Amino acid sequence: MKKIKSKWQLLFMFAFPLLWYIIFCYVPMYGLQLAFRDYNPRLGYLRSPLVGLRWFQQFFSSYYWKDAVWNTFSISLYSILIGFPIPILLAIIINELQGKRFKKVLQNITYIPHFISTVVLCGMLYLFLSPQYGIVNTFLGMFGIEPVGFLESSKYFKGVYVASEIWQESGWSSIIYIAALAGIDPALYEAAKIDGAGRVKRIWHVSLPGIIPTIVTLLILKIGQIMSIGFEKAYILQNDLNLKSSEIISTLIYKQGILQGNVGYATALGLMNSCLNLLLIVLANKFCKKFFETSLW
Amino acid sequence: MKRKKALAVLLTLGMALGMLSGCGSEPSADKAGEPADAAAGKDTAGETQEAEGGESGGQSAQAGNVNAEGFPIVNEQITLRVFGQQGPVQAKWDTMGMWKKYQEMTNINLDFTDVLPAEGYDEKKSLMWASNEYPDIFVRAQLNNSEIVKYGSMGILAPLEDLIPVYAPNMQKLIDEDPAILSRITAPDGHIYALPAVFTLTAARDDKFWMNKSWLEQVGKEVPETVDELEEVLRSFKGVDFNGNGEADEYPMGISDAPTLIRRFAGVWGYQYQFGTYLEVKDGKVSTYLTDDGFKEELQWLAKMYGEGLIDPEIFTQEYAKYAAKMAGQQMGLFFNQADDTFDSANFVGIAPFKGKADRQYVESAPAARDNGVFAICADCENKEAAMRWIDYFYGYEGSILMRYGVEGENMYFDEEGKPHYNDGILDSPEGSGTEIGKYTIWPGGGAPQWVNNDNCEAIASEATLKAQEALDPCLPDQIYAAPLLEQEVSDRLSVLWTDLESYMKETTAKLIRGELNFEGDWDTYVETMNKIGLEEWVSIYQAAYDVLGE
Numbered sequence: 021m022k023k024i025k026s027k028w029q030l031l032f033m034f035a036f037p038l039l040w041y042i043i044f045c046y047v048p049m050y051g052l053q054l055a056f057r058d059y060n061p062r063l064g065y066l067r068s069p070l071v072g073l074r075w076f077q078q079f080f081s082s083y084y085w086k087d088a089v090w091n092t093f094s095i096s097l098y099s100i101l102i103g104f105p106i107p108i109l110l111a112i113i114i115n116e117l118q119g120k121r122f123k124k125v126l127q128n129i130t131y132i133p134h135f136i137s138t139v140v141l142c143g144m145l146y147l148f149l150s151p152q153y154g155i156v157n158t159f160l161g162m163f164g165i166e167p168v169g170f171l172e173s174s175k176y177f178k179g180v181y182v183a184s185e186i187w188q189e190s191g192w193s194s195i196i197y198i199a200a201l202a203g204i205d206p207a208l209y210e211a212a213k214i215d216g217a218g219r220v221k222r223i224w225h226v227s228l229p230g231i232i233p234t235i236v237t238l239l240i241l242k243i244g245q246i247m248s249i250g251f252e253k254a255y256i257l258q259n260d261l262n263l264k265s266s267e268i269i270s271t272l273i274y275k276q277g278i279l280q281g282n283v284g285y286a287t288a289l290g291l292m293n294s295c296l297n298l299l300l301i302v303l304a305n306k307f308c309k310k311f312f313e314t315s316l317w
Numbered sequence: 318m319k320r321k322k323a324l325a326v327l328l329t330l331g332m333a334l335g336m337l338s339g340c341g342s343e344p345s346a347d348k349a350g351e352p353a354d355a356a357a358g359k360d361t362a363g364e365t366q367e368a369e370g371g372e373s374g375g376q377s378a379q380a381g382n383v384n385a386e387g388f389p390i391v392n393e394q395i396t397l398r399v400f401g402q403q404g405p406v407q408a409k410w411d412t413m414g415m416w417k418k419y420q421e422m423t424n425i426n427l428d429f430t431d432v433l434p435a436e437g438y439d440e441k442k443s444l445m446w447a448s449n450e451y452p453d454i455f456v457r458a459q460l461n462n463s464e465i466v467k468y469g470s471m472g473i474l475a476p477l478e479d480l481i482p483v484y485a486p487n488m489q490k491l492i493d494e495d496p497a498i499l500s501r502i503t504a505p506d507g508h509i510y511a512l513p514a515v516f517t518l519t520a521a522r523d524d525k526f527w528m529n530k531s532w533l534e535q536v537g538k539e540v541p542e543t544v545d546e547l548e549e550v551l552r553s554f555k556g557v558d559f560n561g562n563g564e565a566d567e568y569p570m571g572i573s574d575a576p577t578l579i580r581r582f583a584g585v586w587g588y589q590y591q592f593g594t595y596l597e598v599k600d601g602k603v604s605t606y607l608t609d610d611g612f613k614e615e616l617q618w619l620a621k622m623y624g625e626g627l628i629d630p631e632i633f634t635q636e637y638a639k640y641a642a643k644m645a646g647q648q649m650g651l652f653f654n655q656a657d658d659t660f661d662s663a664n665f666v667g668i669a670p671f672k673g674k675a676d677r678q679y680v681e682s683a684p685a686a687r688d689n690g691v692f693a694i695c696a697d698c699e700n701k702e703a704a705m706r707w708i709d710y711f712y713g714y715e716g717s718i719l720m721r722y723g724v725e726g727e728n729m730y731f732d733e734e735g736k737p738h739y740n741d742g743i744l745d746s747p748e749g750s751g752t753e754i755g756k757y758t759i760w761p762g763g764g765a766p767q768w769v770n771n772d773n774c775e776a777i778a779s780e781a782t783l784k785a786q787e788a789l790d791p792c793l794p795d796q797i798y799a800a801p802l803l804e805q806e807v808s809d810r811l812s813v814l815w816t817d818l819e820s821y822m823k824e825t826t827a828k829l830i831r832g833e834l835n836f837e838g839d840w841d842t843y844v845e846t847m848n849k850i851g852l853e854e855w856v857s858i859y860q861a862a863y864d865v866l867g868e
Contacts, residue, residue, distance in 0.1 A: 060471050061449040083817035083850045172633060173833070259634050260575070260823045261831075267820075280812070281443040281464070 055288035075288035084267060092268040092293075095178050095254075096246040103186045104242060108235060110190055111197030112223055127198075130191025142256040145184055146171065171257060174265040181253065181266075196238070197231055204230040236314040244301035247293050269293050383484075383702045389424035390706045396426040397704060400445065400452035402459050404762030405435045405638075407755040414724040414757045425700075425707055432456075435762075446473070453698040454708075457765045460511055460690030462800055463808045469510030470805060475696040476508035477705065484705035487713035491515050491768065501686040505804040511693040512708065513686035514763075517770045519793065520778045520786035522683040524581065524653040527785070531664040532559055532650050540666065543673035544585065544618070547651075551627040554650040568629035570622070571649035573640040575632050575827050578619065580681055581653050584792065586615040587675025592859050593683075593800035594815075603860040605852060607822060608844040613836060614674070620830045633827055645749065656782045658751045658761075667785020670792055680792040684799040692766040712768045720765065721773040723757040737773060750776050801862035814855045821846060 024031065050065070055075060057068040079085050110130065117123045136144075148155050149170040157167040170176045204226065212222050251270040258266040269289055277286025301316075309315040382391045403410060410416060410429045420426055431452050433441050442458070445451070446468060455474075468474050482489055492498050495517075502509050516522055528540060532554055541547040554569035572578045580590060588606045589597040595607050606612045622628050629649065631639065643649055644660040657665065670678035694704045710716035718737050722729035729739050739754070746753035754776055755761040769777070778786070803811060825843045828834040834843075 059447070061447050062471050062473060064449070078813060082813060083821065260820075261633055261827055263820060263824055278440045278443050281446055281467075283447055 052287060052291055054284050055291045057284055059283040059287075071284070075285045076292065078285060079289060079292070084272075087264060088267050088269050088272050091178075091265055092247055092249060092270070095181055095268065096249050098178060098182045099185050099249070100239075100242055100246070102182060103190070104239065106186055106190045107193035108197055108231075111194040111201060111231075112227055114194065114198055115201045115227065116219065116223070127191070130194065132191075133188040134192035136188065138250065138252040139256060141184065141188060142253060145180065145257065149180065169261075171259070172261045174262045177257070177262040177265040181257065184253075193238075197234060200231040200234040201227060232312060233314045236308050236312045237316065240301065240304050240308055240316050243304035244297060246300050247297045383700075383706060388422045391424050391700070391703050394424050394426060395700050395703060396428055397454050397698070397700065397707070398428045398431060398452040399454055399456050400431040400442075400458050401433075401456040401759075402438045402442075402764070403432050403434050404457070404755065404759070404764075406749075406752045406761045407759060408757070410759065412756075413759070414727045415719055415759075418724045419710075419719065423707055423710075425703060451695040451697055453695055453700065454704050455511075455690075455693040455695070456708075457691060457759055458693070459764055460693060462689060462802050463812060465511045465690050465693070466504050466506075466802050466808055467805055469504055469508060470506060472696050474510040475694045475698065475701055476510060477512065477694065478503075478507075478509040480701060480705040481509065484702050485709035485712070487709050487716070487768075488512065491712060495685050497684065498686040501684060501799040502689060502802070504802045505807075511690040512766060514688040514691045514766060515712065515768045516683070516685055516687045517768070518774050518778060519682070519790065520782055521655070521769050521774065522685075522687055523680050523786075523789055523793075524577075524655050525667040525782065525785035525789065526581075526670065527652050527654060527657070527662070527665045528668045529647070529650045529664060530666050532557075535559060540668055541671060542669070544671045545673060547671050548622070551622065551650065552625065555625070555627060560647070566646075567648055567650070568643070569627040569650045571629040571640070571643055571652045572632055573637055573653075574635070575830065576823055577653065578628070578632060579616070579826055582615050582619060583612065584679040584681055585670045585674055586611050587677055587679065588612070589679045589794050590681035591794070591798045592862075594859075596856070596859055598794075598796070598798060598863065601863075603856055603863050605856050607818075608847050608852065611675070613840055616826060616829050617836055620832055620836075623830050624832055628830075633831070656777045657779055657785075658777060659749050662779065662781040665781070667781065667788055669788040678792045679794055680789045682793050682797055684797045686799060688764045689799070691764055708766055711766050714772070717768045717770070717773050720758055720760060720767045721769070721776070723754070728754075728757050737775070739775060744776060744779070798863070801859070801865075803858070803862060807858060807861075811855065811858050814851050814858075817850045818847065818852060818855060821850060 053065060054068070056070055056072060057065075058071045058074075059065075060068045063069075114123055114127060117126070133141075149157070151157055151167040151169045151172070154167075156170070161167065168176070170180050208226050208230075209222060212226050217225065247269065249268065249270070251268075251274060254266055254268050255271050255274060258271060270293075273286045273289045273293075276282045276289065305315050305317065382393050382395070384390060384392065399410075401410070410427075410432045416427055416429075431445070438459070446464070451473060465474065469476070481492075495515075498513065498515065499509075502511065502513055504510055533540065533550065536550075536553040536557065538550050538553055539546075541550045551569040554567070556565070557567065558565070559567050572581065580595075583590065583595070583606065588595075588609075588611070591598050591603075595605055597604050597606060619628070623630075629635075629643070641659055644652060644654060647660065647664060654660075670680060672678060692708050694701050698704060711720045718729075722737050722739060725731070727740075728743065729737055731737055739750075743753050744750045751761040759765045760767050802808075825834065825839075825846075829836065829839070829843075834840075
């Protein structure tokens with residue numbers, strides 16, 4: 021009781037996120053039972069007939085399920101492999117820069133793409149990558165390269181997705197690392213300097229170890245989202261020609277659940293996706309605990 | 318003090334839990350009666366209590382308020398809540414003259430709150446079904462077959478077969494004249510949950526082949542009759558700057574999308590298009606041609622044309638609006654459209670499907686009950702009889718003219734012989750007649766509850782269109798089967814199968830046409846995969862439905 025009294029401000033602030041979680045994350049879980057029911061709006065959640073694992077069987081017997089799972093997984097994996105180190109690099113570069121003005125300009129330029137909405141971004145991608153008049157193909161044409169239909173082929177879809185993701189989010193994601201770098205005791209740098217460490221050595225031995233906990237935490241969180249990549253972007257960039265690499269679980273859920281009204285099927289897909297996510301985050305956490313001695317729990 | 322804090326925390330938790338359970342019970346069934354009550358509106362507030370008792374029976378409690386014939390339909394004013402789609406070329410429904418007039422005639426008010434724009438309509442429709450709060454009637458709501466069967470059998474849509482003979486004499490007459498309509502709209506459980514639009518006019522049921530006459534003249538060619546001649550003509554179109562704007566924005570052949578292109582030319586290769594899909598019916602047997610060698614030949618030909626740059630390369634990605642713009646801009650040498658309402662047909666001629674690849678050419682044509690699911694009544698509706706009488710007017714002569722032409726004096730007039738005509742300036746509107754008419758009636762865009770016949774077809778069947786239809790008439794199949802209404806489980810299975818088959822087929826054929834896959838090894842893989850996905854099972858579902866129809 022005494023503890024509660026002394027910390028009431030903290031508890032008060034905590035109450036809002038807690039409420040948010042209860043209302044938007046826990047209450048909707050009630051609807052997960054639809055994954056095992058043949059939903060009939062007349063009968064409601066509790067009285068719709070149970071169908072067991074029918075929806076899961078239906079998914080695993082469909083022709084596209086392997087593609088959908090693999091696309092979801094691989095697009096995320098590529099974004100992490102290629103996209104994760106870039107903000108760290110960017111943060112270190114910005115941290116090392118001397119000129120204050122230049123630093124600010126660089127930071128602003130790299131942040132700005134983050135504020136472009138997905139729909140606008142996809143429109144830009146369509147314009148830039150168009151085989152007829154897109155800037156990219158015009159540029160390639162100057163070197164005698166035939167125009168490439170980047171969005172009209174399943175070959176380039178993932179590349180386009182990941183590259184645009186990096187362009188859009190790297191600057192924004194680097195903020196947290198810049199903050200972490202600013203928190204490193206300047207005395208450490210001075211000591212390293214006195215010991216004769218050059219710039220690269222200082223980055224390697226002082227800057228990086230200083231932000232390792234941040235890196236690991238963010239990595240685990242990132243892995244936890246591996247199966248839940250952005251629906252809008254994949255859906256907007258999708259067409260018949262790149263379907264093989266652009267059909268991800270969330271676009272399937274949208275098509276089945278919202279467009280066709282197969283509520284049970286879509287819920288089952290979502291539930292399965294969440295379970296995979298949970299599994300991945302637990303594994304990633306274990307891995308990091310073992311190798312970096314930092315973890316979420 | 319401490320206690321108070323603890324109490325506050327408890328209260329907060331309690332409130333949170335209250336919300337939780339509140340959310341939980343909301344979607345359950347006990348609210349079924351509510352939307353109907355709300356919709357009954359102010360005038361019938363006193364009678365809602367009786368209504369609840371009568372609802373489970375065949376007749377609504379409000380039946381006594383309905384006049385058996387003539388207007389007004391109801392003595393005491395009622396309100397019907399409408400769910401529907403405002404088509405892309407239509408104005409807002411509450412501004413339309415036809416509804417204003419019809420509301421006065423019938424004494425039935427219409428609440429158009431749930432008439433939604435086409436953009437994002439499918440999502441909103443799905444959410445409406447799942448909500449358990451329904452409107453009274455569905456008008457031009459684009460209900461598809463699986464929805465009709467699914468929500469009909471769930472008891473959301475009211476069965477109409479008992480209401481039709483009594484309250485819908487016009488519809489009954491159409492059914493008596495063409496019993497095929499009945500087999501189109503009867504669900505496997507024997508009920509009729511939705512009404513179709515009836516087209517006794519064949520020109521409204523297929524896409525014409527429009528050839529650019531002025532381009533033909535400019536390159537000095539005749540109208541092509543065979544596939545080989547067509548090739549020649551398309552080649553001669555290529556690279557010519559017909560509109561003289563200095564840009565290469567002319568396409569020898571254009572179409573809305575690749576699957577439609579494949580279907581149009583499947584007819585040229587002698588394949589029918591039955592049940593609204595890639596199926597043929599011959600001697601009582603249903604078969605598909607998606608893995609036939611002839612179909613492969615067709616694709617090879619399309620690939621050749623595409624490779625030579627004779628087909629608009631945007632057919633794989635374009636939106637329909639872009640195609641419409643190309644039609645209006647006369648940017649295509651040959652293209653396909655049902656009528657000439659979207660472009661000026663002075664320069665165009667409707668031609669017959671090209672000969673030379675099969676003994677007989679076929680044209681994909683819809684059955685007389687072309688659009689199904691254009692009207693339905695919710696089981697919760699308290700005024701089912703009135704709703705049935707309300708819709709039936711549009712299946713009769715006078716009503717069909719109100720639907721097709723709008724209000725006399727405002728949008729149309731009758732000539733000395735009593736034939737209806739649009740006011741001057743409507744059919745030759747610079748925006749296109751469809752957009753112009755869409756300002757005051759709901760049929761442009763299709764899917765509306767209507768009866769289209771030879772007397773009310775001025776807008777969709779201009780002289781040019783009727784003439785173009787003459788070229789196609791010999792190619793119509795003797796019997797045209799509509800997509801059957803299937804039992805829930807069969808239709809679920811069919812939808813899963815078809816989703817997979819269609820996406821794979823669309824993707825592969827697109828790649829074959831673009832030359833990204835070859836017609837040797839890749840074609841064999843395609844045939845193999847189609848069979849593996851379940852092409853045979855897919856056909857057998859239609860065979861079974863066909864057998865039932867035969868009985």
